[in-house]
Amino acid sequence: MKIIAADVIVTSPDRNFVTLKITTDDGITGLGDGTLNGRELSVASYLADHVVPLLIGRDPQRIEDTWQFLYRSAYWRRGPVTMAAIAAVDVALWDIKAKAAGMPLYQLLGGASRNGIMAYGHASGRDLPELFDSIRRHLELGYRSIRVQTSVPGINAVYGVAAQPSLDGKRYDYEPAQRTALPAEEDWDTRAYLRHLPGVFEAVRNEFGPELPLLHDGHHRMTPIQAAKLGKALEPYDLFWLEDCTPAENQESLRLVRRHTTTPLAIGEVFNTVWDYQTLIREQLIDYVRSAVTHTGGITAMRKLLDFAAQYQIKSGIHGPTDISPVGMAAALHLDLAIHNFGIQEYMQHGAATDEVFRQSFSFAEGYLHPGERPGLGVELDEEAAARFPYVPAYLPFNRLKDGTVHDW
Ligand code: GCO
Ligand code: MG
Incomplete structure (x- = not known):
């Protein structure tokens, strides 16, 4: 089995979401979530610019190996953008493995x-x-x-x-x-x-x-x-x-x-x-x-x-x-x-x-x-519906104390 495509879909029904869709040569698709509230486009870019090119041609069944490869080959470790991008790939690969096995993922x-x-x-x-x-x-x-x-x-x-x-x-x-x-x-x-x-x-x-x-x-x-x-x-x-x-x-x-x-x-x-x-x-x-x-x-x-x-x-x-x-x-x-x-x-x-x-x-x-x-995660993405809700910039609020000092929100 080989990965032949990986698409990053940014959509904003009610709010912004970043989704990775991985497609294999035998026609199975898997979905992963890479949404980072208020910083969505950074994960979308990390995936589209730096991860998708590395996925094409890989064996989607090698989940642990792909995880370690994405974590260690970046050299720069941890952080919410990197870990959300790795999560999107990881969950999409588990979705594919469970669909290929004909089982809901929990099995x-x-x-x-x-x-x-x-x-x-x-x-x-x-x-x-x-x-x-x-x-x-x-x-x-x-x-x-x-x-x-x-x-x-x-x-x-x-x-x-x-x-x-x-x-x-x-x-x-x-x-x-x-x-x-x-x-x-x-x-x-x-x-x-x-x-x-x-x-x-x-x-x-x-x-x-x-x-x-x-x-x-x-x-x-x-x-x-x-x-x-x-x-x-x-x-x-x-x-x-x-x-x-x-x-x-x-x-x-x-x-x-x-x-x-x-x-x-x-x-x-x-x-x-x-x-x-x-x-x-x-x-x-x-x-x-x-x-x-x-x-x-x-x-x-x-x-x-x-x-x-x-x-x-x-x-x-x-x-x-x-x-x-x-x-x-x-x-x-x-x-x-x-x-x-x-x-x-x-x-x-x-x-x-x-x-x-x-x-x-x-x-x-x-x-x-x-x-x-349902086999896999049990979620399907309606891409036509997704396209009707384009990205809208959105931010989390922040706090100031009475004297104007910035405080944790
Ligand atoms: C919770 C959280 C959220 C966060 C939100 C930020 O416990 O559910 O605190 O409400 O504020 O995820 O994006
Ligand atoms: Mg909380």
Whole structure:
């Protein structure tokens, strides 16, 4: 078997996506996701200019060899652009291998370790009534685990909080990337946030009871001692996890957080290799690995990372916001189903235009996702529909404190 073509498709139904389609000489095609929110064209160029020419003529069955070749032959290691490009190739090759075998990908990865994949959705509100409505709507949609994000008095725009309901008035979904020529400026005050958040979780527990798994994303904004304080303050509300409590480039700083709180910690959506987790995993400083298959070198690298985590009783919590395409989501679902140390899967749900471009076979009911039984990943790309949605520049916002200092967003 030989690779005869590899095409990079950039499309923007609802939002931008970068997809790699690899075609073999016996007519099998495979899809991979290389979407990097706000920096999409850099991955598209990395693939089209520097990777596609190397793929033509290669044997698509040699996945590990191709991964090592792309990682080591570039000489320059790691980084989100490189690892997203490698992920796109890796996932497309797994799609091809599973289609050639006539099996859904999870079967090639060892078969199902569970019946379904527990998923969490994103509820948010500017005040408690709006937040409660959003939680109720998520329960109606079938979610049985819910992330809670809320506005903070005195702050204008807070990460994770939908500014207004969608046109049909039914969805309050949060979409961080904005189709603006420049990144939007938001404001932030960590002390105000720390004062406000525990009361919100108390109100949510009083309204919805003790059973519902609740999650929260701190989005890298706290110092270690602030994170420790928040983790401790949230203990009575029994969170499933507190995510990205600090910017974790400094892995050692999590030692301090860990010493002070039993609130479970999830970290890693901005990481892209196992090396970013060395201390976090070996010292059991986190409970969940948040990497995306799309940003961490694909199935091949994620599997190794999660196997490493498994030795330390650390579970998966694979990143799955809307900036992961349905192709990247499907890759995550097949892995989730197969591994032993699965924790939870993030699932935000794409809009109708995205579902029209990417035809998916995964299902969601009663809190659980399943990738379906179609051979391969189970996702098809409608290229005509994709062509109707050309790339639109979009950026993630950034933060400034009251005195004008740039802060982590
Ligand atoms: C999450 C993330 C996202 C990121 C987004 C940036 O937990 O889902 O924090 O909402 O902000 O992926 O592109
Ligand atoms: Mg996050």
